[in-house]
Amino acid sequence: MSQPTTYRDVKAEVLRRIRARVWPPGALIPGEESLAREFDCARSTVNRALRELAETGLLDRRRKAGTRVSLNPVRRATLEIPVIRQEIEASGATHRHMLLECRVAEAPLAVRARLGLEDSLPLLQMQTLHLADDRPYLLEDRWVNPDAVPGILDAPLDRISANEWLVQNAALTYGDIEFSAVAAGPAGEALACAADAALFMVERTTWQGVQPITYVRLLYAPGYRMKTVI
């Protein structure tokens, strides 16, 4: 007597058929009921398998129309955005950070625009240099809306990094991220590189509901590579 067919089994077999082009891109694959009969399992088992494959973008499913192999499998890469300290410690290095600046100031227009703040609300600005084994790793430039994060003005930001403090203390939020490349400019000084060095930049803006919380700009030291797998 054989084991029951699991949704993983179904998923693996369907994936195999797609890879082997038994079902080429664009093809309509058999319906759930039919596959359930073929694999001798319940329709809900097939459903879960196909649903998960559709989530990764490999299948297109539509009611009544059926399930097709994606013509243009939009490849999705999932990046994990860890807390900076963890990122550094994961590579085996020791993390240390220096608070270069911490003041309440009026934000420049570019920052206000990103946060969607019309009036010139004073924000908390912090500049932190993160070091891995005492070598500059990244420069963090952060603007925080103190209205949105009560308590941050009293937080011991010289000991805990703002990055970490916010993860622990601010409610979970949504936000957007942008990745780009820029010349180091004046930041080259803190990062110990030339002003025209090409730096990898991450900009993140987060909101809690409609209330903007923070805008962060991360400038990584030259040579940084962000890696992921498809």
Next chain:
Amino acid sequence: MSQPTTYRDVKAEVLRRIRARVWPPGALIPGEESLAREFDCARSTVNRALRELAETGLLDRRRKAGTRVSLNPVRRATLEIPVIRQEIEASGATHRHMLLECRVAEAPLAVRARLGLEDSLPLLQMQTLHLADDRPYLLEDRWVNPDAVPGILDAPLDRISANEWLVQNAALTYGDIEFSAVAAGPAGEALACAADAALFMVERTTWQGVQPITYVRLLYAPGYRMKTVI
């Protein structure tokens, strides 16, 4: 008589409680059976809701131990990697591409190393400039293992871009992606920018099983930003 509770309802309510810190980070939340009673639905409904939240990294689940709110919610950002033509056309611009170079040659060591090729197998090298509204958008430098992709030597790569051809004709594969920033260097000529301009670079290596297929390096024109949402 009210509608039945959906897994989306449960998901939303659990999310609300996490956001509102009713269940703070690290807290053990009630078991599925208990929640099913509270929400007056089946355990499988709660299961699906919690499973999906765990997939996004918001919950940690372990058999027997129960479900906890993640202490360090590893934020995952999902990047969509579209075909270049689609990426350009999605922004409303017209896509055009120029095949700058196309030859069979021995790959430099750096490329061979990435592909895991020990012997000096000749590879197909292509350099393509992609234009958006006739302005340089990105320079694509690609090395393809012709053994892995039969037919590519006869493909009309001057008309269809290699990018697109491979998506349509090569079996689906796995690969890794790296993002970084580099100075333009000699590529500045094709991209119409200074040699010391900071460029956003994407490098992708793909395999089919253990067989290496292609290594691509994408150099985006200055100002490019890759965006995503958490």
Next chain:
DNA sequence: TTTAATATTATGTGCAGACATAATGTCAAT
């Protein structure tokens, strides 16, 4: 021919129950 009403169909989701599985906890024997 076009449009509107209706039937059909594949996927989407809920339910109750059952058993599997992986941890954890308990307790006895050493």
Next chain:
DNA sequence: ATTGACATTATGTCTGCACATAATATTAAA
């Protein structure tokens, strides 16, 4: 105290069924 056997428990997943929903196909009416 340590080890090992065993019970316990929360999640993991399968089943079979029902009904919901969205999209398509068909048919009838204008």
